[in-house]
Amino acid sequence: MSHPLRWRNVPSATFHHADLAEVALTPCSFDGIAAFYSITHVPRSEHEAVFGRVSGRLKPGGVFVASLGASDSPDWSGPWLGAETFFSRFDAATNLRLVAEAGLTIELSEVVPQDNEEAAFLWVVARKPAVG
Secondary structure: OOEEEEEOOEEEEEEEEOOOOOOOOOOOOEEEEEEOOOHHHOOHHHHHHHHHHHHHHEEEEEEEEEEEEOOOEEEEEEEEOOEEEEEEEOOHHHHHHHHHHOOOEEEEEEEEEOOOOOOEEEEEEEEOOOOO
């Protein structure tokens, strides 16, 4: 369930903390959407739909900032940091293609290795084209 939060440094902003696979949000209503270390916990068979929902919720000119998978790894569950965790990701090229196919223009992308870990993440800044 979504619940709006106020952040003291951006008092006019409304933030939603919700399950991105289930949250119902108004189309073309967001200036920006951030997804940090979250999409890799959604089955990759759903990533295309997630990017489509992101694109559909952004206003024209809106920005999507996300960390995505940088290497190909089908659904995996196992212990990680003391808890049973699910991961699923595509390689960087596939993620960039899926984001672009969702109607977003990639402005910046960079694969960044995690300190002291084998994993790396693709960081993406993409924008929904402005109308006109």
